[in-house]
Structure formats: structure tokens, C-alpha cells
Amino acid sequence: MDQFDEFEAHRDHLRAVAYRMLGSASDVDDALQEAWLRLARADTSGVRNTRAWLTTVVARVCLDMLRSRTARREVPLDGPLPAESPDPQQEAMLAESVGLALMVVLDNLTPAERLAFVLHDMFALPFDEIAPILGRSTAAAKMLASRARHRVRAAQSPDTDMARQRRVVDAFLTASRNGDFAALLDLLDPEVAVRADAAAAPPGTPSHLRGAHAVARQALAFSHRAAHARTGLVNGAPAILVAPHGRLTTVMSFTFTDSKIMSIDIVANPQRLSQLAIESA
Template sequence: MEDFATHRDHLRAVAYRMLGSESEADDAVQEAWLRLARSDTNDIHNTRAWLTTVIARVCLDMLRSRTARREIVLDMPLPADSPGPEQEAILAESVGLALLVVLDTLTPAERLAFVLHDMFAVPFDEVAAILGRSTQAAKMLASRARHRVGTNQPPDSDLTRRRKVVEAFLAASRNGDFAALLNLLDPDVTARADASAAPSGTPTWLRGAKAIGRQALVFSHRAEHARIGLVDGDPAILIEPYGRLVTVLAFTITNGKIIAIDIIADPQRLEGLTDQAGDDLA
């Protein structure tokens, strides 16, 4: 459909900001296409607005279903050789892990209101219709989200300090030191694994220091293949069995505490990180 192709990049950008996952964003875009294909286009007067509403509702349902997701296991299998879905549009529109971490702390309704209105200028009456709430309620949701985003502390800028935290995380994982892991993790830390990194084959999330600390202990027997490297200018853990990069653990660190871990194993994403990851900090 020509109309859909015209709006695909916009829909991917909305879905990525809503979901924080490239593969899930692709799934949402595909679902929007299916719904358009099943609809009578003669009744659609503004295709972009109609599709934006559809993908927002799809993403809202996906956000609400995350509580039923399986927990992340850091002892992930090696990724498949086949590449993941196309990611160029999403990568070009990406907002960075730091903001995604903050967005993950919002409720689904707050996230939708903030993303649609503040990032894509969707009027509050349309946001309210998607949420099934009043316009005033939609404004309040966006205001709460805006406050949380605005007051969130930025990640540490000191590269040496961040490297020491990542080194300590790797050492604690190798040594099976649960107490040390808890000391490094923010109580509300989140971990996200892309589809290639998750045993279930779908992007997965985990929240909380104790839960993530327990899973990190499973990582210990793979730590012999791990080293500290640079990814996008930030310290990260690179897992390289037989000299081949298969997984990257990227960290967001604030005030010496890890507030987010991004687990990347998708071959296409790793290929884009290889050159920078090859520069060891040691």
C-alpha cells in the first residue's frame, strides 16, 4: 500500500519511542499494516493520523502485557546467524538509552501521553481518545511524565568512574559475589535483552536489583570470554568466545550506580558496534 509506505518511518519512530525495542517496534508496525489492510480505506480521511492512533493502541497493549513477560536470563544462547529485521529507520530516529531508561519508569498511559504529545505533537483530545480518558486526564498524565523525565538525573559523564563500575560488575559476576552486585545496582535498575539475546526469542525486560543480581550470577561461567571495551564511547562488557563478538552488555550509570543494562546480541546491531567495540579501554 502506497499510503502505508509513505508513513512507515513515522510509525517506526512512534513505536520505538513507545516500546524502546527495535524488534517490537517492527512487530507493531506490521500489526498496523495488517489493520489497515483489513479496513475500508474509503472511511479513512487522514491516513497518517489514523495509523498513528492504531500503532499507539498496539503499543499500549504491548506495554500493558509486559508484566507477563519471562524474566531475562543473562546466560543467553549464542545468537543465530540470520540478521534481524530492518532497523535503519529506527536507528536514525533513536532517542538514546538514557531517555529510554526514564521512559521505562513511566506507566503505559503516562508514556503514551508523553510520547504522542511531547514528541509527536498529537493533540491532547486525540491522546485522550486513544486512552479512553478525558482530555484533562491526558494532560495530567503527560505533565506527570514530563516532570519525571525532567527531574531524572543524567548519566555519569566521567569515563574512568563508569569503567570502574563496569569492571566491578564483571568481577562480582565472575566471583559470584551477590552482595557486591547489589551494591552496584540501583534498586530500580532495569535490564533489557533484544530478541537475539533472550532465550524466548522475543525482547524481554527485568526490573529490580535482586532479580537482576541473581541473573547476573548465571553469567559467571561465561565471564572468561568477557572483557571491558568501548561501545558508542561508553564502557561495556563484550563477550567474545573464540574471538567472535556475540553479545554486548551496555550500561547506564548514575551516581556510581547501574540504572540500566542493555543486552545486545542481534547480529546487525553488533556489526554496527564492532569498530568501536574493538578499542579496548585497557
């Protein structure tokens, strides 16, 4: 089997690793292209496990990309995939399997934590193989994964008290309308994250935000639209519906941990809005 066939045989696995590391369809394509170039340049005659070797290469590429990221726009996993994707339907299914809540908490991890957690907990790579990728000891790699695991578990054990969630969402909308920065901070988890689809994030604005202060500032900027907003239910959970002149344009849905807002998903794409179960409260 030549190098190209070897790479293609493992492409689905490598794409899955890169998705969970990067959370951006365009970045995944870049990472796989770089991994292919490294394979093409390398002497792999002594490589006994090509899949493991390529996994390590993709992980190193993704780690470099995570470390070099700035506050630029990204293509969220739940947004439209690039037209050049080899199998958009397959990629969309993969993106759905990752889940928004998990991607939000992964976005909040450091690059090293994210790599250790993804490779070990999701792909069962041993820590003694993860450690050299990170340039850390095996014990340090275990500690990074443990910290990440703790945060992931906290995010996957959300507050399920619907009445309490509704009060928090009502308070968030009121604080946004009133420009009450302190009240917003009190409602947000310190590690809160916001993800907006392309339609909700105009050119020049980030599609991802992290941290209570950054999210509270964005909520204050939202105050001019809050006059057209009301609370409602989206897929059975409390949410904010923005409907100027009675036409729904934006939905903000929330996840909660310990009565605090842990993540906010902002949807404005008409196709995505049409797929949501929306009720006025």
C-alpha cells in the same frame, strides 16, 4: 484518493509512532496491519484529517499490545530487522535515530505513560486528543506525560565521571564473579533495564529485563562466564568484555545515573561487535 493510497501516504509517520511505542520491528508490522484492517472496515467519509485519525488508531493498537505483553522475546530495534520489511535501510535509520538509551527508558514506562509521552512530546498531539485514547481526563494525561518526561530527562543526563563509572563497572564484575547479590543491588538503579541482542539471549530467555532484582539475578547467572570477562572501553566508555580463550564473544555496555547503573546493553552479534570501538583498559 482511495483508502489504500491514504494509508500509504501516512505509512512512514505511522511506522515512526509505532516504533516509539513498541520498540519491536515485528510488533510494528503487526500494529500497522491491524490499523490498515480497521481503516478498511471503517466508514471514513466524515473523517476530515486522515493522518490524525490513523495516528489515533495506531496508538490504540499499540496501547493494547503494550498492555498484553508478557515476558516473551522481542526483536530489539538495534537488532536485524525482518526480511519482509518494505525498506530495511530506512527502518534501520529510524531505529538508530530513536537511540538505545531512550528506548531503554521508554521500556520502563507504564503503557499509559509511554503513550502520553510519545504522542505529546514526540509527535505534538494535544492532550485533549490523547486523553480519550487512554480513557483518562486531559489533566491525567498531562500528569502521565510529566512523569514520563521526568524519567526520560534523568536518563538523558547520565553520570559523566569516567573514573567513577569505571569503579562501578569493576565492582559490578567483581560482584558477579563472587555471587554477591547484595553488592549488585547496591550498584543498580531500582529501574535498571537490560536489553540483549538475539545472539546474546539464547532461545527461551528474555531479551529485555527490568528492575534491580531481576537484573541482579541475571548477573549471578552470568557468574560462570565472568571468569572470562574483563573491563575495557567500548566507544570510549567503561564496559565488560567477555573473551573466552582470547576471542571476544560478548560486550556489556552501561549507562549511569547518579553513580548507579541505569541500563545495560548486551551485544553478541558478530557484525555489531565488529562495529564497536573496543579497547582493553
